[in-house]
Amino acid sequence: xxxxxxxxxxxxxxxxxxxxxxxxxxxxxxxxxxxxxxxxxxxxxxxxxxxxxxxxxxxxxxxxxxxxxxxxxxxxxxxxxxxxxxxxxxxxxxxxxxxxxxxxxxxxxxxxxxxxxxxxxxxxxxxxxxxxxxxxxxxxxxxxxxxxxxxxxxxxxxxxxxxxxxxxxxxxxxxxxxxxxxxxxxxxxxxxxxxxxxxxxxxxxxxxxxxxxxxxxxxxxxxxxxxxxxxx
Numbered sequence: 176x177x178x179x180x181x182x183x184x185x186x187x188x189x190x191x192x193x194x195x196x197x198x199x200x201x202x203x204x205x206x207x208x209x210x211x212x213x214x215x216x217x218x219x220x221x222x223x224x225x226x227x228x229x230x231x232x233x234x235x236x237x238x239x240x241x242x243x244x245x246x247x248x249x250x251x252x253x254x255x256x257x258x259x260x261x262x263x264x265x266x267x268x269x270x271x272x273x274x275x276x277x278x279x280x281x282x283x284x285x286x287x288x289x290x291x292x293x294x295x296x297x298x299x300x301x302x303x304x305x306x307x308x309x310x311x312x313x314x315x316x317x318x319x320x321x322x323x324x325x326x327x328x329x330x331x332x333x334x335x336x337x338x339x340x341x342x343x344x345x346x347x348x349x350x351x352x353x354x355x356x357x358x359x360x361x362x363x364x365x366x367x368x369x370x371x372x373x374x375x376x377x378x379x380x381x382x383x384x385x386x387x388x389x390x391x392x393x394x395x396x397x398x399x400x401x402x403x404x405x406x407x
Contacts, residue, residue, distance in 0.1 A: 177308045179340040180328045183315035184279040191307035193284030194298060194331060196291065196324045197314035199365040201273025202393075203291040203383040204238070204255040209407050210294075210391045212261030218274035218403040222246055225269040228402050236262050239269035243372040254379050255293075267402075272321075276314035277395070277403045284310065287395035289405060292327055292356055296387040299334045301394075309335065311346070322363035326350050330386075357384035 181188035196202055205216050213236075219225040222239070226248075229235045238251040238258075245252035246269065250262070253270050268274055280287045286305060290298040302309050311331055313324035329350025332343045339347065353359040360366045360380050370377050397404040 177338040178332055178335050178343045180311045180342040180346045182313045182320040184276040188310045189283040190310035191285045192302055192305050192309045193280040193287045194290045194311045195276050195280050196327045197273025198291050198327045198383055199323050200253050201270040202289050204253055205289050205393050206291045206294045206389055207255040208258040208266050209393050210389045211258055213266045214264045216266045216268055216405040218277040219269045220275045220278055222269050225267045229267050235265040235267045237267050243369045254376050272314040280312045281395050281403050289393035292386045294389040294391055297390045297392050301392045316364050321365050323360045323365045326359040357381050360384050
């Protein structure tokens with residue numbers, strides 16, 4: 176089996192299994208929400224799509240951010256610490272980068288898994304169980320490589336121990352240069368953006384830097400009018 180890494184969703188990359196990462200913070204939030212009791216998370220690329228989907232469903236918690244700040248009129252933001260308890264069964268999430276990456280991967284892969292450091296071991300085990308080639312899709316930051324996502328991609332590559340593309344080799348070497356995840360996260364543009372735009376949420380960085388504390392494996396189960404439905 177082979178593992179590849181794409182550092183932004185726009186890069187060409189397809190495989191039977193896609194693993195999507197936006198560790199600061201969308202995929203960490205999805206993992207935490209589903210571990211806490213939400214039954215499903217809908218990922219939408221645009222704010223108005225999220226609002227329209229809630230109207231169509233007649234229910235749902237609106238969560239998300241733009242530039243790290245909660246979207247006006249939404250119930251919750253994109254801090255995983257806001258999702259330690261379920262406020263309902265359905266979360267409709269729209270973020271700057273992560274939810275777009277999920278929707279993009281859904282068009283290219285037969286199965287899509289959601290990864291963070293929080294569920295790292297569980298998602299790697301699920302990829303091994305599927306037994307097919309993997310592409311790790313990093314959400315990046317507005318079309319550019321994000322160090323935090325690349326770090327987690329490198330950790331996935333290391334743990335899979337499969338044949339590697341050059342991009343996968345690069346991700347694994349990048350991850351090996353850091354002594355700990357939090358150090359890499361704070362050095363990343365994603366981390367700096369969070370600290371600059373929402374300094375009150377800085378504690379999200381060490382929260383997201385904890386490794387393999389959740390056993391959930393969120394995965395794509397359906398597409399609904401452009402929204403990706405994620406469940407475990």
